[in-house]
Amino acid sequence: MAPTPDPNSIGGGAKRDEATVKVPSKDPKKKDEKKEEDLSEEDLELKQNLELYVERVQDPNPELQKAALESMRQEIRASTSSMTSVPKPLKFLRPHYGTLKAFHETMADSNLKKYLSDILSVLALTMSAEGERESLGYRLIGTEGDIGSWGHEYVRNLAGEIAQEYTKRQSEEAPIDDLMELVQQIVSFHMKHNAETEAVDLLMDVEDLDLLLEHVDKTNFKRTCNYLTSAAKYLPGPDDMLVLDISYLIYLKFEEYPNALQIALFLDNTQYVKQVFTSCTDLLRKKQFGYMIARHGITFDLDDEMVADDDDREALQDIVNNTKLSEGYLTLARDIEVMEAKTPEDIYKAHLLDGRASSGASVDSARQNLAATFVNAFVNAGFGQDKLMTVPSDSTTGSSGNWLFKNKEHGKTSAAASLGMIQLWDVDSGLAQLDKYFHSNDNPIIAGALLGVGIVNCGIKNDCDPALALLGDYIDKEDSSVRIGAIMGLGIAYAGSQNDQIRSKLSPILNDAKAPLDVIAFASLSLGMIYVGSCNEEVAQSIIFALMDRSEAELGDALTRFLPLGLGLLYLGKQESVEATAEVSKTFNEKIRKYCDMTLLSCAYAGTGNVLKVQDLLAQCGEHLEKGDIHQGPAVLGLAMVAMSEELGIDMEIRSLERMLQYGEQNIRRAVPLALGLLCISNPKVTVMDTLSRLSHDTDSEVAMAAIISLGLIGAGTNNARIAGMLRNLSSYYYKDASLLFCVRIAQGLVHMGKGLLTLSPFHSERFLLSPTALAGIVTLLHACLDMKPIILGKYHYVLYFLVLAMQPRMMLTVDKDLKPLSVPVRVGQAVDVVGQAGRPKTITGFQTHSTPVLLAAGERAELATDKYIPLSPILEGFIILKENPDYREE
Numbered sequence: 001m002a003p004t005p006d007p008n009s010i011g012g013g014a015k016r017d018e019a020t021v022k023v024p025s026k027d028p029k030k031k032d033e034k035k036e037e038d039l040s041e042e043d044l045e046l047k048q049n050l051e052l053y054v055e056r057v058q059d060p061n062p063e064l065q066k067a068a069l070e071s072m073r074q075e076i077r078a079s080t081s082s083m084t085s086v087p088k089p090l091k092f093l094r095p096h097y098g099t100l101k102a103f104h105e106t107m108a109d110s111n112l113k114k115y116l117s118d119i120l121s122v123l124a125l126t127m128s129a130e131g132e133r134e135s136l137g138y139r140l141i142g143t144e145g146d147i148g149s150w151g152h153e154y155v156r157n158l159a160g161e162i163a164q165e166y167t168k169r170q171s172e173e174a175p176i177d178d179l180m181e182l183v184q185q186i187v188s189f190h191m192k193h194n195a196e197t198e199a200v201d202l203l204m205d206v207e208d209l210d211l212l213l214e215h216v217d218k219t220n221f222k223r224t225c226n227y228l229t230s231a232a233k234y235l236p237g238p239d240d241m242l243v244l245d246i247s248y249l250i251y252l253k254f255e256e257y258p259n260a261l262q263i264a265l266f267l268d269n270t271q272y273v274k275q276v277f278t279s280c281t282d283l284l285r286k287k288q289f290g291y292m293i294a295r296h297g298i299t300f301d302l303d304d305e306m307v308a309d310d311d312d313r314e315a316l317q318d319i320v321n322n323t324k325l326s327e328g329y330l331t332l333a334r335d336i337e338v339m340e341a342k343t344p345e346d347i348y349k350a351h352l353l354d355g356r357a358s359s360g361a362s363v364d365s366a367r368q369n370l371a372a373t374f375v376n377a378f379v380n381a382g383f384g385q386d387k388l389m390t391v392p393s394d395s396t397t398g399s400s401g402n403w404l405f406k407n408k409e410h411g412k413t414s415a416a417a418s419l420g421m422i423q424l425w426d427v428d429s430g431l432a433q434l435d436k437y438f439h440s441n442d443n444p445i446i447a448g449a450l451l452g453v454g455i456v457n458c459g460i461k462n463d464c465d466p467a468l469a470l471l472g473d474y475i476d477k478e479d480s481s482v483r484i485g486a487i488m489g490l491g492i493a494y495a496g497s498q499n500d501q502i503r504s505k506l507s508p509i510l511n512d513a514k515a516p517l518d519v520i521a522f523a524s525l526s527l528g529m530i531y532v533g534s535c536n537e538e539v540a541q542s543i544i545f546a547l548m549d550r551s552e553a554e555l556g557d558a559l560t561r562f563l564p565l566g567l568g569l570l571y572l573g574k575q576e577s578v579e580a581t582a583e584v585s586k587t588f589n590e591k592i593r594k595y596c597d598m599t600l601l602s603c604a605y606a607g608t609g610n611v612l613k614v615q616d617l618l619a620q621c622g623e624h625l626e627k628g629d630i631h632q633g634p635a636v637l638g639l640a641m642v643a644m645s646e647e648l649g650i651d652m653e654i655r656s657l658e659r660m661l662q663y664g665e666q667n668i669r670r671a672v673p674l675a676l677g678l679l680c681i682s683n684p685k686v687t688v689m690d691t692l693s694r695l696s697h698d699t700d701s702e703v704a705m706a707a708i709i710s711l712g713l714i715g716a717g718t719n720n721a722r723i724a725g726m727l728r729n730l731s732s733y734y735y736k737d738a739s740l741l742f743c744v745r746i747a748q749g750l751v752h753m754g755k756g757l758l759t760l761s762p763f764h765s766e767r768f769l770l771s772p773t774a775l776a777g778i779v780t781l782l783h784a785c786l787d788m789k790p791i792i793l794g795k796y797h798y799v800l801y802f803l804v805l806a807m808q809p810r811m812m813l814t815v816d817k818d819l820k821p822l823s824v825p826v827r828v829g830q831a832v833d834v835v836g837q838a839g840r841p842k843t844i845t846g847f848q849t850h851s852t853p854v855l856l857a858a859g860e861r862a863e864l865a866t867d868k869y870i871p872l873s874p875i876l877e878g879f880i881i882l883k884e885n886p887d888y889r890e891e
Contacts, residue, residue, distance in 0.1 A: 014812070014862075026176065047092045050075065054096045058103050062112060069115045076122055077149060090126050097127045104631045117142035117536070122150050127155050136161035140178055146180075148189040159186050163205035176206075184211065190214040197836040204239070209246045213253065221254050223836075229263065229768070230835045233646050237575060241267065243796065248272060252279060258873040261289050265296050265769055268533065277306035283316075284817055284881060288872040290319030291879040295808070296766055297322075297459055297773045299497040325809075326425035328879060329382050329757070332811045332853045333823050334618055336738035338755045343387045344372040344380050347657040347752050348745070349724075353732045358639060361859075366408040367738050367744075373407065374800060375749035377418035377799065381807060382425055389419045390433065409444050410795040413481060416448025417801060422456035430456030431466060447485030450474055454489025457806045459773070468501065475505055483509075488798070491526025495773040495805055498534050503527065507539070509798040510546040517554050518796070520546055521562035525780060528569030530804070533772045535577045536570055543567045544584055547592065552859060555591040561630075565783050566595035568603030569776050578604035594631035602638020603779070606760075607770040609645040609680035618656065624665055633786040636660065636671035640678040641779065645770065646703070650679050654688060661695075672701045674782045677710030681778065682759040682810075683858035684720045693726050697733070705743045705788050712747025713778075717810065718857065721757035739793050746800065757855065759810040760803060765875050766831065766861060777805025812862050813853040814871075814880050822882060823851045824866055831861035 014201045039047065049071070056068035075089045086386040091098075098122075104120060107113040121138035128134035135157055139147070147155055162179055169176050183206055190199035203209045216224050225247040232240040244263050251260035257280045264272030274291070280286060286307060293300050300320055304788070307313040318324070333339050372388070388788050407415045416437050423430030434456070436450035450471055457467040467489065474486035490502055509515050509523040524546060527539050547563050554560060564585075571578040585596040598620060605613040620635040636657075643653035657672050657679075664672070673695050678687045692714070695707035708730060715723035727748045734740040753760070762774035784791045784799040791799055816822040829847025844861050856862060862876040868880035 011871060016583065043088060046075070050089060050092050051096070052095070052390055054100065057100065057116065062110075065112050066115075067530050068110065068467060069119065072119055073115070076119065084141040090123060092111070093123055096578065097123050102629060111143075114141065114143045122154055125154055133161045133165055136165055136182075137786060139182065139876065147185050148193075152193070152195075155186055155189055156198065159190075159202045159449045162186070163202065163674075166206045179206070180208070183208070187211055187215050191217075191220060191224075194220070194223075194488060194838065195226050196220050200224060203233075204235075204243075209242065212246055213249060214252055216253075217262050218254060219753065221250050222256070225250050225256075225259065226835050232831075237610075252276070255280075256268070256874075257285060258288065258292065258875070261292055262765055262768060262875070263300070265293070267812055270300070273300065274306060277302070283307075283312055285817070286316055287319055288881045290316050291881070293320050294322035294325070294766070295771075295878045296769055297496055297771045299461060307773050308862070317463075317885075321463075322425075322459055323427075323462075324879070325460065326382065328821075328853075329385070329425065329809045330813070332757060332809060332855075333383060333755075335853050336757070336855070338757070339381065339383065339385075341386045342752070342755065344375040344379075344745075344749075347375055347379055350731075353728060365738070366406075366411055368795065369403075369406045369741055370408075370411045371742050371745035371749075373403075373411070373415045373418050374746055374797075375752075375800075377421035378749035378753045379755060380422050381804075382422075382809075384423055384426055384429065386422050389415070389422060404445065409634065410481065410797070412442065412444040413448040413451065414798045414801075416445050417451040417455060417485075417798060418448075420452025421801065421804065423456050424458065424807070425456070425460055427456055427460055427462060427466065431470075443479045443482050446474070447479075447481040448798075450485035450489045451492075451801065452489075454492040455801055455804050457493035458495070461497070470498075471504060475509070480516045480519050482766050483519050485504065487519065487522045487526050488801075490806060491522075491529040492777075495529040495776065498531050502530055503539060507542045510542045511549070513549070517550075517557055521559040524563045524566030525569075526566075528566030529773070529776050529780075532569050532776045533572040534575055535569060535574055540567060540570055540581055543570075544581070547596070548590075550592075553592070555589055556788040558794075559796070560592065561595065561599075561783055561787070562780075564592065564599040565603075565780060567596070568599040569779075571600065571604040572772050572776060573606050573608065573770065574604055575608060575610070576604075578592040594629070595634060598631045598634040598638055599783075602634055602641050605638075605777060606779070608642060609649045610642055613642050614639060614653075621660060621664065621668055625667070628633060630786075632665070632668050632784065633671040636668055636675050637678065637779070637782050637786070640675035641775075644679055646767075653679055654685075658691070661691075666700060666703075669698075669700065670706055671786060673703065673707035673710040674785055677713035678778060678782060680714040681806075682714070682716045682718060682761045684714045684723060685719055688714060689723060689726075696726070696730055701737075701740060702788065705740060706785055708743040708747050709784055709785055710738065713760065714752030715751040716760040717748075717750075717753040717756060717807075719752055723751050724748070739789075742793065743788075750803075753807070754809070757809055757811065758807050759858070760806045761808075761810075761858065762806055764808070764877060766877070768875075772804075774806035774808070777802045809878075810856050811853050812856055812876050812878065812880060814869075814882050817881065817883060819881070821853070822851075822869075824864060824869055824882065825849055825851050826854055826862045826876070827865045828854055828856065828860055828862045831859055 015494050053068040053072045056064050059065055076087070098114065100120060104113065104116050107116065117138045121135050121142055124135035125137060139158060147158065162182060166176060166179060169179070183202060186202060187199045190196065199215070200212065203211055212224065228243050228247040232243045235243060244267055248263040251263065252275070257276050261273065263274045264276055276289060277286060302313050302317050302320065304313070307316055375384055376388045404412055404415045419433055420430060425435055431453065434449050434452045437445050440446055453467055453470050471486040471489050474482055477483055488504065490506070494502055506523045506527050510520055524543050527543065530537050543563060543566050550560060567581065571581065582597060582600050585600060586593060588596055598617070601613060602617065617635045617638045621632055621639070625632065639653055639656070643649035654676065657675055660668050661672050673692055676688050676692060689711070692707045692711045696704050696711060698704045698707065711723055711726060727744055731741060731744045734744060760778065762771050762778060763769065764771060780802045781799060812826065814822050814824050827844060827847040827849050831845035832841070832843055832845050834841045834843055843865060849865050854862060856877060864871060867885055868888045870885050872881045872883060
C-alpha cells in the first residue's frame with residue numbers, strides 16, 4: 001500500500017495521484033477500497049462534504065439549496081492548487097457534473113439557478129467536451145459577479161471560448177452584446193494582473209482593440225504597446241495598420257512621444273508626425289524628434305503650429321535637415337582615432353599574399369585604377385581627406401589632378417565624383433573642392449563633378465538648394481554623360497524629397513524622342529528616388545509612356561531595366577497601391593512585361609514580410625525557362641526584399657535560397673548571391689558568408705561576380721576580418737581575370753567602408769523602421785548587378801555611388817542640452833527580444849561598458865550605465881540628447 005502523504009505538504013495531491021495509478025490490482029472492487037483508504041482524512045472529509053452538498057442542492061427546500069451552493073462555492077474558491085494538478089474540489093465533483101447539469105435544467109429561473117450556473121461554468125473548465133463551450137454558456141446565464149475570483153485558469157479558458165463563439169456568431173450575424181460585456185470584464189482582469197498579451201489577443205479575436213485605450217495605465221502601457229508593435233509584423237493587412245494605430249494612440253495618451261513618432265514614421269503618416277510635434281511642449285524633446293526624423297531620411301518642414309518661436313524653429317529645422325551629421329560623424333572618428341587617411345594599398349594588403357599575385361599588379365591598368373578610385377571613395381567616405389584626390393597641389397608629389405588623369409574617359413567621371421564621397425555630408429567644403437572641376441573642358445570630368453555635388457548633398461537638406469542650383473542647368477546639355485551626371489546627382493541629393501521643381505525638369509526627358517536611352521533610364525531612376533514610396537501618378541504616367549515608346553532593340557538593352565525599377569520605387573513598401581500600375585504593365589511588350597511585373601511586386605511589398613507575395617515570387621522562380629528570360633532575377637531579389645523585415649523571415653528565406661541554388665536555372669543562380677547580400681546587409685552571418693565564399697569560386701563568372709559583390713555587402717562597414725581574408729585570397733585567385741578582380745576590389749572597399757564606422761543597413765531604431773531612400777539605393781545597385789558586364793563593368797560603373805543613399809554612421813553619440821558631445825558610460829551588448837516576458841527582463845546580454853560615442857554592430861543595443869542622465873529617446877541610436885536627472889544623488 002502506498003504511504004499516506006502528510007496532508008499539509010504542498011503538492012500532496014499530485015503525488016497521491018501517481019501512487020493510486022501505480023497500484024496493481026486484479027479485482028476492481030478492491031481497487032476502489034484502496035482508493036478510499038488512500039485519501040487523507042482531510043480529503044475524505046472534503047469529498048463527503050461535497051457529496052452531501054450535491055444531494056442538498058437537489059433538495060426541494062430553497063433555504064437548504066442556497067446554503068449548499070454557498071458552501072460549494074466557498075470550497076471551490078478556497079482551493080488554490082499547483083499549476084499542474086486539478087484542484088481537489090473540482091476533482092471530487094467530476095462524477096456529479098452530469099447530475100448537477102440535469103438538475104440545472106429542471107430548475108425554475110431564480111437567483112439559485114444563476115448560482116448553480118456559476119458553479120457549473122467552473123466545473124465545465126475540466127469536464128466539458130472539446131468545442132462544446134459549456135463554460136461560456138453557463139457563464140452567460142449565471143450571475144453578473146466578478147469572474148476573476150474563480151482564478152486565472154478559468155478566465156483564460158473563458159477567453160478562448162469567447163473567441164470561438166464570436167467567430168460563430170459573426171458568421172450567423174447574431175448579436176454579440178452579452179459577449180462584449182464579458183470581454184470588458186476579462187480584459188480589465190488581465191490588464192490588472194500583468195497579462196497584457198492575453199488581453200490583446202482576446203481583443204484581436206473579437207476585433208475590438210479600441211477597448212485597450214480604456215484599460216491601459218502607466219504601469220502596463222509600455223508592455224502592451226511593445227506586444228502590439230511586434231505582433232503587427234505577423235498580422236495580415238489591414239489589421240497590422242490598425243494595431244499600430246492603437247499603439248500610437250496609447251503612446252500619445254501617456255506622452256511617450258518618441259515611440260509615438262516611430263510608429264508615425266513607420267505608418268508613413270505625416271499627420272501623425274505633426275501631431276507628435278504639436279502635442280509635445282518641451283523644446284529639447286522636439287530636438288530629439290528632429291534627430292529621429294533626420295535619421296529616417298524623410299523631408300519634413302516644420303510650421304509655426306509645431307514650433308511657435310522663429311529662432312527655435314530654425315534651429316530645429318537644421319536638425320531635421322540633418323546638417324549636424326558630418327560634425328557628429330567626425331567627432332566619432334576622432335574619438336576612435338581613425339582620422340588618418342587610408343590608401344587602397346592599405347586595404348588590399350597585397351604583402352600578405354604570396355609572390356605571384358602581387359608581382360603582376362605593378363602595371364597601371366585603367367581598370368585597376370578605377371577600382372582603386374572606388375575603394376578610396378568608400379574607405380575614406382565622409383572623412384574629408386584621403387591620399388588620392390585631396391592631396392594639396394603644390395606638394396612634391398605633384399597636383400591632385402594626377403589621379404584623375406590615370407583614369408580612362410568614363411573612369412574620370414567616377415574619379416571626380418569620388419571627391420564628393422570623401423567630403424560626404426559636408427556641403428560647404430565639398431562644393432568648394434568640387435568647384436575646380438566645373439571649369440574643365442573634359443566632359444566626363446564635368447559629369448563627375450555634377451555627380452559629386454549630388455553625393456555631397458546626400459541626405460542633407462538645405463534651404464538654399466545648392467544642388468538644384470548647380471545641377472539644374474546641366475540637365476539639357478548636348479553631351480549625354482554630362483546629362484547623366486546631373487540627373488543622377490539630383491536623384492541622390494533629393495531622394496525622398498518629392499520636389500516638384502525637379503519633376504518638371506526631368507519628366508520631359510522621359511518622353512523626349514531624341515534623348516538617348518541611357519539618359520532616359522537614369523532620368524527614370526532619379527524620379528523614382530525623388531518620389532520614392534509616394535505613389536505619384538504623374539511620374540508613374542511619364543515612366544509608363546517612356547516604356548511603351550521603346551523599340552524592340554532598346555528593350556533588349558541592359559539599361560532598360562532601370563525604367564521598370566524607377567516605376568517600382570514609386571510604390572516602395574506601399575502594398576496594394578501598386579495594383580493599378582501593375583495592370584497597366586500587363587500591356588507592355590512581352591520582352592519587358594514579366595520583368596516589370598516582378599519589379600513592381602517586389603518593390604511594393606518590400607519590407608512587409610507578406611507571406612502570400614513570397615509564395616507568388618517563389619512560384620515565378622520555380623519555373624524552368626529559356627535563356628532569354630530575365631524576369632526571374634528581380635523575382636529572386638524580390639524574395640529578399642519582402643522577407644528582410646524580421647529575423648524569422650530572413651532565416652526562412654536563406655533556406656529557400658539554398659534550394660534555389662540546387663534546383664534553379666542559371667539566371668536564378670546569378671541572382672541568389674545578390675539576394676543573400678540584401679538579406680544580411682552589413683550583418684555578416686557565418687552561414688551566408690560560407691555560401692557566398694563557395695559561390696565566389698563558381699564556374700559561371702556571373703555567379704562568382706555577384707557572390708563577390710555580396711560578400712562586400714554583407715560585410716559592409718564591419719571591417720570583418722574573415723571576409724577581408726576571403727577577399728584577399730580571391731584577389732590572388734583571380735589575378736589574371738580583370739573583371740573578377742575589379743569586383744574583388746570593390747568588395748574590399750565596401751568591407752572597410754568608412755574605416756568601419758558606417759553601415760548599409762536600411763533598418764534603424766532597433767530594426768523597427770526601414771528607411772525608404774536607403775533601400776532604394778541598395779535595390780538599384782542590386783538590379784544593376786543582375787547584368788554586370790554592360791553596367792558595372794561597362795561605362796556605367798558610377799551606379800555604385802547609389803549606395804551612398806544607404807550609408808549611415810553606425811554610432812550612438814550622446815549630446816547635452818546645447819547639442820555638444822557629452823561622454824557618458826554605456827553598456828553595449830546583443831539585443832534580447834523581451835516582448836511578452838514576465839517581470840523586467842534584461843534587454844541586452846553579454847555587454848561591455850564603453851564611454852560614448854560608441855559603435856553599434858548589427859543586432860546590438862545600448863543602454864546608459866549611469867543614472868546621472870536621462871536619455872530623451874528610449875532607443876539609443878544615432879544622436880541622443882541627455883538631460884540631467886533631477887533625482888540623482890552622488891554616492
